[in-house]
Amino acid sequence: MYIASEHTAHFTRKHAPSDGANCLRDLFSKQPVEHRSGNRSLFLEGDEAAHVFQVVEGTLRIFKIISDGRRVITGFLYAGDIVGISLGKRYLYSADAVSSTTVRRLTRNQFDSGIDESPRLRTEVSALVSDEMAAAQDQMVLLSCKSAEERMCSFLLKLLKKSELLGERRLSIELPMSRQDIADYLGLTIETVSRTITKLINKRVLRIENAVARHSISVERPVLLAQLAGDDDDCSDMRHDLVVQGSQRRH
Amino acid sequence: MYIASEHTAHFTRKHAPSDGANCLRDLFSKQPVEHRSGNRSLFLEGDEAAHVFQVVEGTLRIFKIISDGRRVITGFLYAGDIVGISLGKRYLYSADAVSSTTVRRLTRNQFDSGIDESPRLRTEVSALVSDEMAAAQDQMVLLSCKSAEERMCSFLLKLLKKSELLGERRLSIELPMSRQDIADYLGLTIETVSRTITKLINKRVLRIENAVARHSISVERPVLLAQLAGDDDDCSDMRHDLVVQGSQRRH
DNA sequence: CGCTATTTTGAAAGGGCTCAAGAGTAGTGG
DNA sequence: CCACTACTCTTGAGCCCTTTCAAAATAGCG
16 A cells, blocks of 8 residues: 555556656656665765665665774665665765665755655655664664674564565575674674574574575574564553563663 | 744744744644653553654653563653654654653644645754654664763763753753663663763762762763763764775674 | 685683672651 | 661672684685
8 A cells, every 4th residue: 555556656647747756766767777886885974965865776784984993884775775865964874885786866956856846755755764763763672682693583584574575485585795794783793693693503593595605594493583583573562551660670 | 043042933933924833842832831740651652653742841761662571762852852753653662751841742733734834844853853863873883882881971971962052061960860761771781880880980080969969970071071982973084985894893 | 726805613701791789868657 | 857668879799691812614706
């Protein structure tokens, strides 16, 4: 219902002003595609936020470099995702291509005037911002109090769900990013990431595809993976006991 | 320039349509104030996001309760702050009063139609969303790779800057929240928070005001505090060395 | 096939957590 | 006003998980 399929997009376009767009996809579709090879930068933290990008194919990572040189990856963006929405004058983070990636871009002005004209686009943008915020919140929870194993499982589970949404039949996960990328995203070291994956393989939760070794993982026991992730997707069952005074023990 | 004082708000109102508002403050100003005593809930994660709130006085904490009962505080809100902006249909987190607090509220509809009418308000909202996102990013960095001491100093420094903005003369920080709140916010245990504060006192960075014991801290060496926070507010000096391949050692 | 980059594995150290107890603070009622 | 109780905060000791440092194994590439 929310996803504008090719069909509905075409249908509703008839009713829209000729210069308008019905969804963000339409807005971007007229822009030429650009290509970025792996590790090529898209923009840098602090640069003037002149453009909004849509990932056409491939993967982007968005990150900050902190004073001592360490890198914190705050997110990965995949085909269809849009980067640069909830921004002020300057980019809050840097972005570069994990692997070979294609994007389309709109100038900030194009984007802003596009959404100013259409309440529908504003709604769509607002939903995306909300999603982005929700993702940031989830990441804070993960970094606040999850163990290495829980972090790894949460990450893999998220990728698994994404590939299921895209209609993947087999329970396999493609990892375009390196172990170092995963470590910088999950707030761990590369060694801990590696060890944790090994542990999950020993537990028969995962299995390494001998094909594109290490960057393709198949999930043997998805249920166990979900349990180990420790999300339990909200504890909505206990939502209504009021007055939970602080966290009870443990971090 | 950005802060709409009583005066400018009154002045510019003449030029605006009678039903419009020039800034969010105006939009809220007509609403009655509501009072929440300490620990009283404002709304719960997952509830229908029916209202947007403005803090008039006091402090709110916004948090999530995760499956094992632990609490993660994702932010504190102080006088003037607005909560519930970047939301979809449901609240992403719960909110309650840290201490005695007063708020004003708008229904989602009031808020949405208010900003729909005014490009100026949309700009203001967009800026607030951007700030919220920036804060979330900073928190991710803090949780990803800062030590207990760095976290504590970052937190205190933020509060110090806030109180400076409000025109405080003395270098003192009021902590309306409990040690447990701080711990749940910084991803630490209450014991570590306590120990870290003690350590900072021993280092002569802080000093406890014997007045409102423990919830009023004076900063003896603000410069050292900033150094220990390890922010170095962006490493904008090194922004342009491209191709920083992963974080170099250490997390 | 040899070189380099990435990943894995091992051993030791450390920082924050856990468990436990003590000290300080606040609220209550005699 | 002070004793009593409940709660928050602090301090101590030991442990565990993750990090650190180091080296070997594997993958990628010319």
